[in-house]
Every structure is written in C-alpha cells, then in structure tokens.
Amino acid sequence: MLSPVILVPAVINGLMAGAVYALVALGLTLIYGVLHIINFAHGALLTAAMFAAFFAFTLFGIDPYLTAIVLTPLFFGTGYALQRFIIGPAAHGEDRGFLLVTLGLAVVIENTLLYFFRADTRTINLPYAFDVIEIGPAFVAVPRVIAFAAVIAVAIGLWAFMHWTDTGKAIRAVAKEKLGAELCGINVAHIYGVTFGVGAACVAIAACLLIPTYYVNPTAGEAFVLIAFTIVVLGGMGSIPGALLGGLCVGVVESVSSIFLGQSLGQIGIFIMFIAVLLARPSGLFGARL
Amino acid sequence: MKPYLPIVFVVALLAIVPFVTTSNVVLNFLVTTLLIALVGQGWNLLGGYGGQYSFGHAAFFGTAAYATAILQVRYGVNAWLGLVAGILAGALVGAAIGVLCFRSGLRGSYFSLVTLAFAEVLRIISSVAPITGAGVGTLIKLDLRPEAFQFQSRVPFYWIILALVALSLVAVRATENSRFGAYLVAIRENEDAASALGINTFAVKLAAMTISAAITSAAGCFYAQYFLFIDAAIAYGPRISIDALLAPIVGGAGTLFGSLFGALAIKSLGEATKLVAGDAPGLDLVVYGLLLIAVVGFLPRGMAGLMAAVVPRGFRTALPAERDHA
Amino acid sequence: MPEPMLIVDSVSRRFGGLLAVDKVSLQINPGQITALIGPNGAGKTTLFSIISGFLPPDEGRIVYDRIDVTAEPPYKLARRGIARTFQLVQPFPGLTVRENIAIGAHLWQRSRAAALKLADQVARSVGLGAQCEAPAATLTVAGSKRLELARALAIAPRLLLLDEVLAGLNPSEIRDMVPVIRALTGTGMTILMTEHVMQAVMSLAEQIFVIAEGRVIARGTPADVAADQRVIEAYLGRGAAHRTAAGNAHA
Numbered sequence: 001m002l003s004p005v006i007l008v009p010a011v012i013n014g015l016m017a018g019a020v021y022a023l024v025a026l027g028l029t030l031i032y033g034v035l036h037i038i039n040f041a042h043g044a045l046l047t048a049a050m051f052a053a054f055f056a057f058t059l060f061g062i063d064p065y066l067t068a069i070v071l072t073p074l075f076f077g078t079g080y081a082l083q084r085f086i087i088g089p090a091a092h093g094e095d096r097g098f099l100l101v102t103l104g105l106a107v108v109i110e111n112t113l114l115y116f117f118r119a120d121t122r123t124i125n126l127p128y129a130f131d132v133i134e135i136g137p138a139f140v141a142v143p144r145v146i147a148f149a150a151v152i153a154v155a156i157g158l159w160a161f162m163h164w165t166d167t168g169k170a171i172r173a174v175a176k177e178k179l180g181a182e183l184c185g186i187n188v189a190h191i192y193g194v195t196f197g198v199g200a201a202c203v204a205i206a207a208c209l210l211i212p213t214y215y216v217n218p219t220a221g222e223a224f225v226l227i228a229f230t231i232v233v234l235g236g237m238g239s240i241p242g243a244l245l246g247g248l249c250v251g252v253v254e255s256v257s258s259i260f261l262g263q264s265l266g267q268i269g270i271f272i273m274f275i276a277v278l279l280a281r282p283s284g285l286f287g288a289r290l
Numbered sequence: 291m292k293p294y295l296p297i298v299f300v301v302a303l304l305a306i307v308p309f310v311t312t313s314n315v316v317l318n319f320l321v322t323t324l325l326i327a328l329v330g331q332g333w334n335l336l337g338g339y340g341g342q343y344s345f346g347h348a349a350f351f352g353t354a355a356y357a358t359a360i361l362q363v364r365y366g367v368n369a370w371l372g373l374v375a376g377i378l379a380g381a382l383v384g385a386a387i388g389v390l391c392f393r394s395g396l397r398g399s400y401f402s403l404v405t406l407a408f409a410e411v412l413r414i415i416s417s418v419a420p421i422t423g424a425g426v427g428t429l430i431k432l433d434l435r436p437e438a439f440q441f442q443s444r445v446p447f448y449w450i451i452l453a454l455v456a457l458s459l460v461a462v463r464a465t466e467n468s469r470f471g472a473y474l475v476a477i478r479e480n481e482d483a484a485s486a487l488g489i490n491t492f493a494v495k496l497a498a499m500t501i502s503a504a505i506t507s508a509a510g511c512f513y514a515q516y517f518l519f520i521d522a523a524i525a526y527g528p529r530i531s532i533d534a535l536l537a538p539i540v541g542g543a544g545t546l547f548g549s550l551f552g553a554l555a556i557k558s559l560g561e562a563t564k565l566v567a568g569d570a571p572g573l574d575l576v577v578y579g580l581l582l583i584a585v586v587g588f589l590p591r592g593m594a595g596l597m598a599a600v601v602p603r604g605f606r607t608a609l610p611a612e613r614d615h616a
Numbered sequence: 617m618p619e620p621m622l623i624v625d626s627v628s629r630r631f632g633g634l635l636a637v638d639k640v641s642l643q644i645n646p647g648q649i650t651a652l653i654g655p656n657g658a659g660k661t662t663l664f665s666i667i668s669g670f671l672p673p674d675e676g677r678i679v680y681d682r683i684d685v686t687a688e689p690p691y692k693l694a695r696r697g698i699a700r701t702f703q704l705v706q707p708f709p710g711l712t713v714r715e716n717i718a719i720g721a722h723l724w725q726r727s728r729a730a731a732l733k734l735a736d737q738v739a740r741s742v743g744l745g746a747q748c749e750a751p752a753a754t755l756t757v758a759g760s761k762r763l764e765l766a767r768a769l770a771i772a773p774r775l776l777l778l779d780e781v782l783a784g785l786n787p788s789e790i791r792d793m794v795p796v797i798r799a800l801t802g803t804g805m806t807i808l809m810t811e812h813v814m815q816a817v818m819s820l821a822e823q824i825f826v827i828a829e830g831r832v833i834a835r836g837t838p839a840d841v842a843a844d845q846r847v848i849e850a851y852l853g854r855g856a857a858h859r860t861a862a863g864n865a866h867a
Contacts, residue, residue, distance in 0.1 A: 038399040090587030095398055099343060100539065100586045107532060107579030114572030218572070226410060229403055271411045278404050279394040469722045469731070476719045479708035486668065486702075488694035488723040488771055 009138035010255045016144035018251015019151040020209050024224050025231035025243040026155065027202030033238025034175040034195040035083075037091075037098035043225030044109035045200055049075060049207030050216040051113055057124045057211070064126070065146070068208035072201045079200025084193035114218040121217040129212045143212035150209055154202065155244055162240075171195055175238065227254075230274035293463055300547065301456045308445045317444040321516065323557040324451040325509055329530065330537030330549035331458040332506030337535060338543030339462075339471065340498045341478025345402040346409030347534035349387065350503040352416070352525030354380035354510030359428045359520055360421060369439030369515060376511035377504050384503020388496045397481070406531070413526035427521025430514060439515045447516055454512065455550065458505050462546055474498050475544075506534065529575070536578055540585050542594025551593050556581065619682075621646040621775060621806050622667070627676030629662055636662045638830035639676070644775070644808050644823075649801055651821035652810040653841075655851055659830040660810040661703060664779050667808070668700040669693045680775070694723065699773035701764040703780045707752040713739060713763055714748040720770030735770060742766045742796055758789040765796070776800065778809035782816055790816060818842070826850065 024046060031039045049071060056067040087105065091097030132139040162168035173181040174191045182188050214220070231250050235242025250270060257269035307320060329351060337343045357379040358372030367375070387408050391401055416422040423429075434440050441447055465471035473494045476484040485491050514520055524530075533556070538544075541552025559581065560574040567573050589595055620643035629637040637659045644650050652660050665671040667678055672687040679685070685693060690700070699720075708716050717735035718728075725731040739748050742762045747755070755763060761781055768776060778797070782790050794816050800807060811817045817824065818838045826834040826841055828850040834841050841847055 038403065086583065090583055092587075092590065096343065097586050097590075099399055099402060100535075101583050103345070103532075104579040104582035104586070107528075107582070108576050109579075111572035111575040111579065115570050115576060119571070226407055229407075233400075233403075268411055268414050271407050271414075275390075275404055275407050275411075278396060278400055278407075279390055467728050469726050469728065472715075472719055472722055472728065472731070475711065476708055479710050480706050482670070482690075483702070483706040483708065483767075484719070485690045486670075486694060486700050486706075487720045487767060488691050489719075490691050 005137060006259065007256070008136060009140075010259055011252050012135055012138040012140060013144070014252035014255030015248050016140060016148050016251070017255065018248040019148040020206050020247075021224070021227050021231055021251055022244045022247020023151045023154060023202055023206040023209070025228040025235070025247050026158065026240060027199035027206075028228045029232045029235065029238055029240065029243040030158075030202075031196055031199040032232060034171055035098070035192055037095065037102070038229070039196075039199065040099065040102040040225075041082075041105040041109065042199070042203065042228060043221035043223075044106040045075070045079070045221070046203045046207055046224055047113060047216070047218060047221030048109055049204045050211055050214075050220055051117065052204075053208045053211040054122060054124060054216050057126075064124075064208040064211045068205050071204040071208060075204035076197040076201040078197075080193040080197035082200075083196035084189060087196070088189060088192060110218050110222070117218065119217055119219075121215045123215045124211055126212045141213060143209070147209040150205065154205060155240070158198075158202075159240065167191075167194060226274060227270055230270055230277070233274065234277050293467060294460065296546070297456065297459045297463060300550070301452065301459070304452055305449075308448055314444060317448055319557065319561065321444060321448050321451055323553050324448075324455050324550075325512060325516070326533050326537050326557060327550040327553035328451065328455050328458055328509040328512070329506050329534045330541075330553055331455070331462065332502045332504070332509070333534040334538035334543060334549045335462060335465065335474075335505065336498050336502035338538050338545070338548060339465070339478065340474045340495060340502075342397075342495060342499070343402045343535065344405040344499075344502075344531075345535070346405035346407070346531055347502075347506050348526045348528070348530040349405070349409040349412050350380040350384050350506045351510035351513070351530050351534075352409075352412060352520070352522075353383045354507035355514040355520045355525050356416065356422055356428065358511045359430050359514045362430055363428060364421070368437070370437075373439065373508070373511045373515075376514075377507045380507025380510060381500050381504040384507075385496065385500045388499035388503075392492050392495045392499075409526050409528075409531055413522050416526060417522035422522070425521070427519060427524075430518040432518065440518075447512075451512055451516075454508050458508075459546060459550075461501070461505070466546065470494065470497065478544075532575070532578065536582055538592075540581060540592050542592035542597075545592070545594040548592055548594055555593065618646055620644060621681060622808070623677075623679040624663070624667065625677045625679060627663070627666055627673045627678065629659075629666060629671065629673050636830055637666065637673070640827065640830070640832055641676075642825050642832065642835070644806060646774075646806050647801060647804055648822045649797075649807045649809065649820050650823045650825070651817045652808065652825050652827060653812070653814075653817055654827035654833075658827045658850075660827055661779060663827070664700070664777060664810060668698065668777055694771055694773075697772070697774035698777065699768035699771050699775070700777040701761075701768050701779055701781055703783060705757075705760040705764050707755070707760060707763055709751075709753040711752055712748065713744055713750050713752055713755070713766075716752050716763055717766045717770045720767040723771045735766075738766045738770045742769070743792075757784045758793070761785065761793065762796075769800075773805070775806045775808065778807060778811075780810055780812065782811060782813045794820060 024042070028039060028042050031037065052071055053064045053067045056062040057064060082105070087098065087101050090101045126143070128142055131142040133142060133145050162172060170181065170186045170191055171194065173184070173186060174188055178188055227250060231243055231246035234249065235246030253273060254270055261269065308317065329347065332350070333344060333347050354376035358369065358376035361367035361372045361375055362369055387405065391404055396404060418424050432440070434442050436446070465474070473484065473489050476487070476489060477491050477494060481491055536556055537552035538549040539552065540555050541550065542548035556578060559577055563574050563577045585592060622644040624640060624642045626639045626641050627637055628635065628639050640663060652663065654660055662671065666673050669688050669690040669692070677684055677686045680696060680698065685696065708719065714732060714735045717738050718731040721731040721734040721738070725734055736748060739745050742765055744759065744762050744766060747759065752763060765781060781797070782793060785793060790813060797807070798820060821838055824836065824838055824841045825832055826847050833846045833850055834844045
C-alpha cells in the first residue's frame with residue numbers, strides 16, 4: 001500500500017491540491033490577522049466565484065484563467081463593500097457580531113446560489129484539462145501545475161504588496177496595533193475593507209484555478225471552508241507563510257489518507273486533524289505573525 | 291411560585307389552541323415552531339446565558355434522532371425508551387465535546403469553529419455508515435399507537451412538544467434564579483474575572499453544555515417520531531444548527547422566552563416567504579440569513595429588547611441589568 | 617512573630633528571552649498591609665499573576681497557610697481565601713453593581729436571595745450602596761475600582777491582592793479610597809498591594825518590598841525603604857542617591 005509508486009504521486013498531487021487550499025487559506029488568515037475575525041462567509045464567497053467562473057465558460061466560452069483577470073478586481077470590490085458597508089457596521093465591533101454576521105452572509109450567499117442554480121453539481125470541460133505533465137513517477141494534470149505556479153506567484157505578490165507598498169504597511173500596522181494606527185491617521189475602516197477585499201480576491205483567483213478540475217454546486221465552497229480553517233489554525237492565525245505551508249501539508253494529508261479511507265472519508269482526516277490541532281495548540285504551529 | 295407565572299400564562303395560552311382549531315395546517319405550523327423553539331432553548335442556555343456560541347448544535351439533535359430511530363428499527367426498542375436513550379446519547383456527545391473543547395480552553399470563535407467541525411464529521415460519518423442507513427437514511431416504521439410514540443392525529447404530538455417546551459422553560463427559569471445560572475452569566479460576561487471569584491469555569495461550562503445538548507436532543511427524538519425519517523443532512527446538516535442559534539438570537543439571546551418568540555418569528559417569516567415566492571429551495575434560508583444580519587445590526591437584543599419597552603414589569607423576563615429582585 | 621500567611625519562595629518567570637521575575641522571595645504577615653513597589657516593568661504585575669494563580673512560575677513555590685499552592689488555578693485559590701483585583705478593571709459589564717458583587721458572594725452563599733443580600737451589605741461597606749441598581753458599565757473609574765474591591769471582598773477572603781487599585785484615580789478620589797482600604801485590616805484582613813501612588817503606599821503599608829528588574833532590591837518599613845540608596849537609584853537612576861543627598865546637604 002505504501003509503495004513509492006502509489007505514495008509519491010499521491011504526495012505530488014496532494015501538493016498541487018494543497019497549493020489551492022493554501023490560497024483560500026491565505027485570504028482567511030489575512031482577514032483574521034488584521035480584523036481578528038473568522039470570516040465564516042469565506043467558503044460562500046468561493047462558491048460564488050466558482051459559479052461566476054463556471055458561467056463565464058459555459059455561457060461565453062471564456063477560459064477560466066482569463067476570467068480571473070476580471071473576477072479578481074470584481075471580487076476585491078465586492079469584498080471591500082461587504083466589509084465596509086455591511087459586516088463592519090452590523091457587527092458593532094464585537095467578535096460575536098462578526099461571527100454571526102459573516103455566518104448570516106454565508107447563508108444568504110449559498111442559498112441565493114441554491115435558489116437560482118439548484119443543487120445540481122456541474123463541471124466544465126476544458127479542452128486541455130486532462131493533458132498531463134510528467135513529474136517524476138507522477139502524471140499531474142496541467143491545470144493543477146498551473147494552479148501551483150499561480151499560487152506561488154500570488155503569494156510572492158502578496159508578500160511584496162504587504163512589505164513594499166504603503167497600503168500594505170498600513171495593513172500590517174492595523175494588524176499589530178489598531179489604535180496606534182488610527183492615531184497615525186490611518187483610516188482603519190478603509191484598511192479593513194481593503195483587507196477583506198484582498199481576501200475575497202484570493203478566493204476569486206482560487207475559484208478560477210479550481211474550476212478546470214473541480215465540480216461546482218452551492219455547497220462546494222463549504223468543503224473548502226473547514227479545510228481553509230484547518231490550514232489557518234495549523235499554520236497560525238495571521239501567518240502567511242504558515243498558510244502556505246499548512247495548505248501544502250493539508251493537501252498531502254488529504255491525498256494520502258484518501259488512499260486508505262476512500263474519497264469521502266478522506267475529508268474526515270482533515271476535520272479530525274483540524275479538531276486535534278485546535279485542541280492541542282490553538283495558536284497553531286507558527287503563532288500570530290503577519 | 292411568582293417567577294414561574296409567566297411560563298404558566300404562555301403555556302396555557304398555547305394549550306388552548308387545539309380547542310380552538312382543528313386545522314392541520316395550524317397545528318403542523320405550531321408543532322414545527324415548538325420544535326425549533328426547543329432546539330433553540332437548548333442553544334440558548336449555552337449560548338445566550340453562557341456566551342459560548344455553538345455552530346454545531348446539530349451534533350446533539352442528530353445523535354438523539356439517530357439513536358432513537360436506530361434503537362427502534364434495528365433493536366425493537368420501545369419508542370419512549372428511545373426518547374430517553376436519545377436524550378442520554380445526545381447529552382453524552384455534548385459532554386464529550388464539552389470536555390475536549392473546554393479542557394483546551396477553547397473560547398469564542400475557536401469554540402464555534404470546533405463545534406461546526408464536530409457536526410460536519412458526524413454528518414460525513416452518518417452519510418456513509420451502514421448503521422445509519424448511509425445515504426438513504428433511516429425510516430421508522432409506521433405504527434400508529436401511543437405506546438409506539440406515534441399518533442393518528444397531530445394533537446397528541448402537539449401536547450407532547452408543548453410539554454417538552456414547558457419543561458425547558460421551567461428548567462431555564464430555575465437556572466436563572468440559581469447560583470449555577472449566575473455563574474454561567476458571569477462566565478459569559480468575563481471569564482477571567484469569574485475564575486478569580488472562585489468559579490470553576492470548566493465545570494460550569496461543561497454542565498451547561500451537557501444540559502443544553504440534552505434539551506436539543508429531546509427535540510431530535512421528537513423530530514424522529516413526528517416525521518418518521520432522518521438522514522445525514524437532516525440530522526447533522528447546517529439547517530438545524532442555524533435554526534438553533536437563529537431563534538434565540540432573533541427572540542433575544544439569554545432571555546427566557548427568546549427562543550420561543552424567535553421560533554415563532556422565523557417560522558412565520560419562512561411561511562410568508564413560501565407564500566410570496568413559492569417553494570423554491572433555499573429562499574427561506576436566504577431570508578433567515580438576512581434576518582440574522584439585520585437583527586445583529588439593528589436589534590442586538592432581539593425581540594426581547596423591543597419588548598422591554600412595551601411589556602409590563604411583572605412579565606419582564608431576564609434581561610440582564612433589568613431584572614427586579616423580589 | 618506570627619507565622620507568615622503567604623511565602624513566595626524563590627519564584628522565577630520567563631517570557632521568551634525576558635526574565636520578568638528573578639528568584640523573588642517574600643513573606644506576607646497576617647493582618648498587615650504589605651506593599652510591592654518598583655518602577656514600571658519591574659515585574660510586579662507578573663508576580664501578582666503568579667501569586668493569584670493566573671500564571672504558573674517557572675521556578676519556585678507559593679506557600680499559603682503552610683500549603684503549597686504553586687500553580688493552583690485561580691478558582692481554587694479563591695476558595696482558599698485569596699482574592700484579587702485587576703489592574704485594568706474587569707467588571708461583568710452586562711450586570712448591575714449588585715449582581716456583580718453577588719457573583720462573588722455566591723462562593724459561600726448558595727441561595728440567590730442570600731447572595732444578593734450580602735452583595736448589598738458589601739456594596740454599602742465600600743460606598744457603593746446608592747449605585748446597586750446601576751449597570752456596571754456606567755460606573756466612573758473610581759466607582760469601577762470600588763466595584764472591583766467589593767467583588768473581591770464578597771468572597772470573604774483572608775488575603776486580598778490589590779493590583780494598583782488606586783491607578784487612574786484623581787487625588788480626591790485617592791483620598792476617599794485610602795480609608796476604605798485601611799478599614800479592611802480592622803477586620804483582620806491581610807492585604808498585599810502593588811502601587812505607584814507613593815503617598816498612599818507610605819501611609820498605608822506596614823511592610824514594603826521594592827522590586828526592580830524582576831528582583832527584590834529592598835525590604836522594610838516605609839521609612840527604611842524611602843532612605844534606601846538602591847531604591848532611590850532604581851527610580852531615579854544611577855548616582856541619583858548621591859545627588860539627592862548632596863542636594864539635601866545644601867538645602
């Protein structure tokens with residue numbers, strides 16, 4: 001069972017899948033690191049983005065990777081508006097408020113999608129979706145390799161943004177010391193909006209990377225939410241490198257445990273790991289760092 | 291006796307209904323409303339009074355429902371014993387999750403996340419495990435005898451769920467006036483200060499979680515008997531977990547009648563939505579989601595906050611900092 | 617000499633690279649007011665947190681009434697008779713003043729009515745009698761400090777740990793608070809307080825420990841400590857003792 005011929009491809013595929021998980025988790029950990037809230041609507045946003053990418057392809061024939069170019073700024077704007085005009089005001093600055101409002105948002109988004117598009121599971125058929133590249137003993141689908149590369153690029157871009165631009169520095173300031181940042185003239189509500197927007201943008205990109213190989217239905221994002229949470233907790237709430245490494249880890253764990261438990265129970269491995277990590281070390285492997 | 295008068299009043303009012311109407315539509319509406327009220331009252335104890343927001347109360351609901359169904363279907367156990375067994379099973383799951391979470395000191399969002407995860411794990415397991423009927427679910431055989439906890443007419447079901455809700459109201463009222471209740475609220479308000487005052491916060495939270503699970507479990511067992519069918523999505527799905535928290539929050543978390551009034555409100559809203567927009571799946575939940583956001587944003591104390599301005603002092607239920615002490 | 621009520625025995629605590637508390641030893645005698653003073657960042661609040669069970673020490677022991685209570689959780693210490701107030705007040709914001717105090721009273725009163733009655737008494741004893749119905753969130757700083765004190769008193773402690781209970785009060789509020797604290801020892805209460813407000817410390821304390829950089833640098837009566845060179849230098853810097861003495865010589 002554990003022979004390299006089976007294990008190595010599983011690991012490599014796990015890494016590819018994990019990269020996309022990592023991107024989803026990146027958005028989540030950023031939002032947590034700055035706003036100190038757990039965005040329960042993250043999965044729903046992912047689902048919405050996946051539907052958008054799906055329809056862009058089936059209705060207009062636009063390749064998902066091209067859709068990303070439009071979808072990313074669109075979702076950035078949507079995320080910004082959501083945080084600035086709905087979540088922020090409704091929550092009254094209380095943790096519990098954020099919890100409930102993002103939960104409510106998740107319910108609204110998912111069920112709106114359910115209402116309009118029914119519960120059917122759909123997939124797209126990209127012409128090159130099944131082309132493979134040979135990596136060692138593994139045959140990896142082209143879209144997965146593209147996804148892996150894209151995620152690395154996004155992660156580097158995000159790091160550069162956070163460290164070299166003024167807005168990025170403002171975000172880090174707010175994350176570290178909100179009151180102090182405010183006193184320095186930083187508009188915290190605006191920064192919160194930007195952060196949420198970036199998180200939503202990450203999700204939009206992830207959706208476009210996923211849609212070539214993954215199915216979409218109104219609860220597709222849900223599956224990723226807890227995975228993303230697991231990664232964020234594992235890698236440390238607010239840590240970008242943690243999210244990346246955690247994502248790759250989780251991808252591998254899911255891939256390997258699927259060998260033994262089958263597809264549906266493979267997901268359980270992730271949840272159990274999630275619960276175990278939270279119980280043992282709530283601050284994660286890397287702790288809170290941005 | 292005086293603190294329990296409002297409960298007597300409300301329950302009496304509800305008890306009159308079967309004498310006033312024989313409409314199945316009305317009775318069904320009220321039965322399902324009271325069911326949600328019971329589910330929510332369980333959540334309310336832990337979340338409203340204790341401040342620990344569980345996002346996975348379905349874990350207890352579903353366990354109890356499955357327990358009683360499986361015991362009846364596979365082992366021929368009497369349905370009333372099944373009720374007891376279901377409540378015990380659900381309470382046990384509650385205690386187990388509580389021990390794990392509170393021992394690790396999980397609070398706030400982390401606690402919510404973990405409870406969500408537990409419910410999801412149970413949902414996945416029950417959707418593939420043979421004993422729960424896997425994807426097909428479990429069907430309880432029709433056996434319309436009182437001994438089998440099944441009735442031809444809806445009226446006996448109504449009495450039973452009303453009785454269960456009444457019991458839950460009494461239990462919560464008793465808690466409000468007890469040291470346990472005071473400690474629970476203290477933990478909600480400031481857990482560190484509470485422990486500095488001699489409160490064993492772990493023990494109190496665990497007790498609250500277990501009782502909360504037991505109350506919601508009772509609703510799970512009732513569901514199984516009323517609808518005679520459960521599957522993984524019904525038992526452990528997000529719908530029940532959302533109902534569990536929405537009803538008390540809309541009605542007023544941490545108040546005695548919050549879950550009941552909230553359940554009435556959301557069920558009415560759900561029905562109105564169906565009337566206006568048809569039976570399409572998902573629409574009522576959209577409305578629920580919007581309602582949640584609206585309530586949190588504009589009415590943080592729920593309907594109880596509204597009512598505090600209107601209801602006479604004697605019937606005021608426990609709004610913190612507004613109770614008057616006899 | 618009566619047996620010490622509390623012995624802190626060579627306690628140390630580290631945070632990453634910082635040694636916040638460095639082999640600190642002290643004894644608190646029953647019925648006395650003992651003060652812990654020292655410049656900011658000296659480790660006083662860390663020490664307090666260790667004594668009150670909120671932080672375990674890395675080394676050393678805490679002995680209370682001859683029992684080793686090291687690393688016991690706060691609720692157990694409270695049941696043993698050790699009460700603590702917080703530097704940043706920690707009220708139960710959604711509850712009234714009376715309900716706040718009643719939570720403390722419940723430690724020894726099972727019945728709600730009895731706890732509320734005791735809460736009334738304690739509120740009056742610290743001067744909050746008129747505000748029993750007020751929501752705790754609406755109190756002024758001075759009121760909050762009194763509430764903090766009242767809540768701690770409600771658990772009927774034998775050792776009261778006051779963590780900068782006078783911080784944030786203006787001079788007239790301090791003047792009002794000091795007699796309240798002094799009156800407590802009349803009932804046999806033992807008090808350990810950390811404070812920055814020097815006049816209060818000097819007039820209240822019978823024994824003082826001076827902490828700087830995590831270590832005890834002086835101990836004794838207020839008079840001893842005020843004259844101690846090391847203490848002056850800890851507060852005012854190297855050579856300050858000489859300059860002060862020289863200044864006094866010229867005056």
